[in-house]
Amino acid sequence: MNQRTSQLVSRLLMHGILIVMAIAFLLPFAWLVATSFKTNEDVGGSVLLPMGDGLFGVAWDRLNLDGYRKLFNESPIVSGLLASTFLASVTAVSATLLSSMAGYALAKLNFKGRSLATNLVLGAVIIPGPLLLAPGFVILHQMGLLDSYWGLVLPAAAPAFGVFLFRQAAMSSVPDTLIEAARIDGCGEFRIFLTVALPLLRPMVGAFMLITFLGVWTNYIGPQVVLQSPGKFPLAVVVAQLRGTYYQEYAMMMAGTLVSVLPVLVLFLLLQREFISGLTSGAVKG
Amino acid sequence: MLxxxxxxxxxxxxxxxxxxGKLAGSQTFGPGASTGVGFANFRDLAEDPLFLLACKNTVLYTLGSVFIQLPLALGLALLLNRPDIRARAWFRLIIFSPALVGAAFSSMMFAVILEKRTGLMNLLLNRLVGLDVNFPWLERHILPALIIASLWQWTGFNMVYFLAALQNVRQDLLEAARLDGAGPIRRFWLVIMPAIRPVAGFVVLLSIIGSMQLFELPYIMLSSSGGPENRGLTIVMYLFQMGFESGNLGYASAIGWVLAVVLIGLAVVQRKVSGDSEAGA
Known part of the structure; x- marks a missing residue:
């Protein structure tokens, strides 16, 4: 075998491996979609779509919307969608605003206690969330914030990790001379932040907002601990509870999961460039 | 501004x-009532068979995840970093996309995928390799089930980090090594590994930290429990059960501290190791 053929074979082999991997990663999604339209009896009868005499040998007429009908009629999926949208957007905006302000202040402003605050942030980044679960619950109880959205939004609006990321971003992409020039022009500190620093931090703003949105949208343990009224539950809790109540209703459970996953999947596919760059920036710069 | x-x-x-800190030294009955008990919670933990089982399960899951998932993620990253591969952006997107699903929702998917008789996994394995369609993933083989589910979810996420790290590999060095007659394996260990080591260390740490806090996947897949004989009980699940189902927030905090000390210890060790290697280079 000469070198060209062996190169061709190895290229084909590599593409083959990747195609098999891609199919393996896509199959659970395909299964999710297919199952949400199937009857229970067809779920075990075929790997993806039920076979029959329809187009491409698929029994299209055996697929139906019963799972979706049941989902929207019998479960609080609509209030879950509204709750998740509200919680995720409010938390994403407030966490991004507060973290960018704090990160910028730690990177660029001189004030007493700055190094103490910086050490606080760096130390807090490594505190694992579950440690704060029980004491957080006690504090929310004492403040009367249990079973309210405030009890979820306020703790999530001050992430140490966000401040850490924005501090890094401000140090590397906001030049001191620009801030000095704005000060000489008589610009107030907050206006400097809004009009000079924030535009320069834009890539990190987009990425961090998306990451926070996704984190809140998929958060299960937080609402499970803080909320008590079923009418307030976000999607993660609503959908997980289907497994208890509708244990055998495969189509309904998968319809609920698909309805929850689809909006973020679409959002992130549209904004993927921003998201992936933000995801890796912590590792590459840190 | 701060x-x-x-x-x-x-x-x-x-x-x-x-x-x-205060809670860990108390016995509580819900958020209102507590009495100080000193270090009794930690002493009880050391002898609590369920806590020890939870630790064992969590550590085994973590090892399984790290040793299977990260090599796979790195392998995929190496493939997708080659300029002679077509449609790289598509492959990357497809393999990364499960990371967007979120643990609560992927648990729902895998709860159904791993069902006996009706689940995708058994149907597929039955047709491909003749596995019994009644293979009891969620009844007996819970740890492999958890490792498979998180393999699907997090491999692409780690791959993206490795891909970013591979951009630090100097092409001229790779070319020089090739001209000097170094094969692909030698090039990997001598040129690629040193260049991606800082990020690789970070990815390993991140993945251990994430795995050690496993909760939603087993909790939802096993219908709010540790499963048969608690084969799927994890540290955070035990913390949750103790604190919010039994109302002993003090005991839950003590579990939280044990977890925190271990994870922070690992982070410090990783920092030291990567710091030393940089100083040596």
Whole structure:
């Protein structure tokens, strides 16, 4: 075998491996979609779509919307969608605003206690969330914030990790001379932040907002601990509870999961460039 | 400018942290009633068979995840970093996309995928290799089931980090090594590995930290329990059950501290190791 053929074979082999991997990663999604339209009896009868005499040998007429009908009629999926949208957007905006302000202040402003605050942030980044679960619950109880959205939004609006990321971003992409020039022009500190620093931090703003949105949208343990009224539950809790109540209703459970996953999947596919760059920036710069 | 963040941080991170210290030394019955018990919670933990089982399960899961997932992620990253591969962006997107699903929702998917008789996994394996369609993933083989589910979810996420790291590999060095007659394996260990080591260390740490806090996947897949004989009980699940199902927030905090000390210890060790290697280079 000469070198060209062996190169061709190895290229084909590599593409083959990747195609098999891609199919393996896509199959659970395909299964999710297919199952949400199937009857229970067809779920075990075929790997993806039920076979029959329809187009491409698929029994299209055996697929139906019963799972979706049941989902929207019998479960609080609509209030879950509204709750998740509200919680995720409010938390994403407030966490991004507060973290960018704090990160910028730690990177660029001189004030007493700055190094103490910086050490606080760096130390807090490594505190694992579950440690704060029980004491957080006690504090929310004492403040009367249990079973309210405030009890979820306020703790999530001050992430140490966000401040850490924005501090890094401000140090590397906001030049001191620009801030000095704005000060000489008589610009107030907050206006400097809004009009000079924030535009320069834009890539990190987009990425961090998306990451926070996704984190809140998929958060299960937080609402499970803080909320008590079923009418307030976000999607993660609503959908997980289907497994208890509708244990055998495969189509309904998968319809609920698909309805929850689809909006973020679409959002992130549209904004993927921003998201992936933000995801890796912590590792590459840190 | 720091004030709004600092206020919330103090109330919802520092205050809970201080209270976690106090709680760990108390026995509580719900958020209102508690009595001080000193270090009794930690002494009880050391002899609590369920806690030890949870630790064992969590550590085994973590090892399984790290040793299967990360090599796969790195392998895929190496493939997708080659300029002679077509449609790289598509492959990357497809393999990364499960990371967007979120643990609560992927648990729902895998709860159904791993069902006996009706689940995708058994149907597929039955047709491909003749596995019994009644293979009891969720009844007996829970740890492999958890490792498979998180393999699907997080491989692409780690791959993206490795891909970013591979951009630090100097092409001229690779070319020089090739001209000197170094094969692909030698090139990998001598040129690629040193260049991606800082990020690789970070990915390993991140993945251990994430795995050690496993909760939603087994909790939802096994219908709010540790499963048969608690084969799927994890540390955070035990913390949750103790604190919020039994109301013993003190005991839950003690579990939280054990977890925190281990994870922070690992982070410190990783920092030291990567710091030393940089100093040596």
């Amino acid at each position: 004030a709004p963040w600092l206020l919330l941080f103090a109330v919802f991170t520092m205050w809970p942290l201080a209270m976690a």
